[in-house]
Amino acid sequence: MAAVDGVSLDVARGECIALLGPSGCGKTTTLRLVAGFIAPDSGRILIGGRAVERDPPHRRQIGMVFQNYALFPHLTAAGNVAFGLEMRNVSRAERDSRVAEALAMVGLDRLADRYPARMSGGQQQRVALARALVIRPELLLLDEPLSNLDAGLRVEMREEIARLRTQAGITTLFVTHDQEEALALADRVAVMDRGRIVECASPAELTEHPRHLFTARFLGARSVLEGRAEAGMFRAAGLPPIPLPAGARPTHLVLRAARLRLTGPDSAPDAPLVAAARIEAATRLDDAVHYELAVGAHRLRVRRPTAEPALSPGAHAMLVAPTDAMSWIEDFETAAGEAA
Structure with missing residues (x-):
């Protein structure tokens, strides 16, 4: 090689x-x-x-x-x-x-x-x-x-x-x-x-x-959802369908930890992705709290300022992903492999 x-x-x-x-x-x-x-x-x-x-x-x-x-x-x-x-x-x-x-x-x-x-x-x-x-x-x-x-x-x-x-x-x-x-x-x-x-x-x-899955993961993305594009929606196991930009046919969705929000379990915010979550772990680093969430079968990361009310492990919340928290990626190697 x-x-x-x-x-x-x-x-x-x-x-x-x-x-x-x-x-x-x-x-x-x-x-x-x-x-x-x-x-x-x-x-x-x-x-x-x-x-x-x-x-x-x-x-x-x-x-x-x-x-x-x-x-x-x-x-x-x-x-x-x-x-x-x-x-x-x-x-x-x-x-x-x-x-x-x-x-x-x-x-x-x-x-x-x-x-x-x-x-x-x-x-x-x-x-x-x-x-x-x-x-x-x-x-x-x-x-x-x-x-x-x-x-x-x-x-x-x-x-x-x-x-x-x-x-x-x-x-x-x-x-x-x-x-x-x-x-x-x-x-x-x-x-x-x-x-x-x-x-x-x-x-x-x-x-x-990022255009490639390798780039996103190497630059620290930890919340990556694999799914498929179907009728203008992105479908990932255990999550509600997510509207796609016109013409997009991604294989993965990358969620940026610092732009995700957490709201009360009974709230109904308006965003492309809203899903029930359970706090699995919370770690304070510098001026932010790093949360690990269970969202269906997925494990996702959220980073929120310490100024916000803290959530403890075991608590329930709604994960909210606005448009600027999402990056769509077509993993070309994955797509080629599936086509073959």
């Missing part, structure tokens, strides 16, 4: 694209192909309109930040940042100027003479970013850039990368398995599975209207 199979992706100048997917899906292999660490068996890799698939990495005009930062321990922060310029025979005067500029950009101008062993993880990450940016690359590649940082520092560095990327106006391709990271940083997200790109769209499109 090919690690990467038929991947086709255009990245516009100044755009940031995330390769997102589970371990083994081919995202890191794709990045290494672009970087030049692996030669493709077939196909073309163009950077700035120039074919580079047979060029070594140092001739591709790319900057790369590795998962483990890959800093030289015997060099200072300034020495690490200067390394790429030295390899490109940049003059000493220009090199010193660009190194100072790059370190200032990442807020490390006062740590130019410090060695990596005396730096925090966040500081090492900034040095790695400065080293990648100082060569003024046509393309910046980031390989799981935040995975080695703790949760608080990860958010801080995510914001820092977004700022630097915008400030430099640099084209960026990065790999992550973290949905939140991809959705926060990227202009578009390419969701990968088994060596292929399943879907590539903006973060808003992927979260609001």
Whole structure:
């Protein structure tokens, strides 16, 4: 089985694209192909309109930040940042100027003479970013850039990368398995599975209207109902028929936990889907309560603000799904399998 199979992706100048997917899906292999660490068996890799698939990495005009930062321990922060310029025979005067500029950009101008062993993880990450940016690359590649940082520092560095990327106006391709990271940083997200790109769209499109079942589930959808389209209605076992948009013939309905509502068991709200539910579990996380519901034979998730009256396990309620809580998906693989 090919690690990467038929991947086709255009990245516009100044755009940031995330390769997102589970371990083994081919995202890191794709990045290494672009970087030049692996030669493709077939196909073309163009950077700035120039074919580079047979060029070594140092001739591709790319900057790369590795998962483990890959800093030289015997060099200072300034020495690490200067390394790429030295390899490109940049003059000493220009090199010193660009190194100072790059370190200032990442807020490390006062740590130019410090060695990596005396730096925090966040500081090492900034040095790695400065080293990648100082060569003024046509393309910046980031390989799981935040995975080695703790949760608080990860958010801080995510914001820092977004700022630097915008400030430099640099084209960026990065790999992550973290949905939140991809959705926060990227202009578009390419969701990968088994060596292929399943879907590539903006973060808003992927979260609001995923086209594929794999995308919805990978991005955290837990309330997915399988059913069939029949006479303009979606029918799922144990639920009332749900009106469909004109022409839609979905195989699955995805319900967004944060937009579902819970009302009293005797209420009769007006919504496309209203069904009796029993609270199975309730867990408070931050400013929301996460409910697990039994709705017929289904187990669904609902997330409601803590400001609302809490419901205890065993309580009965009505599950209310307004239109903006629903996404319709035709799972093409499922449909093809049934047709066969």
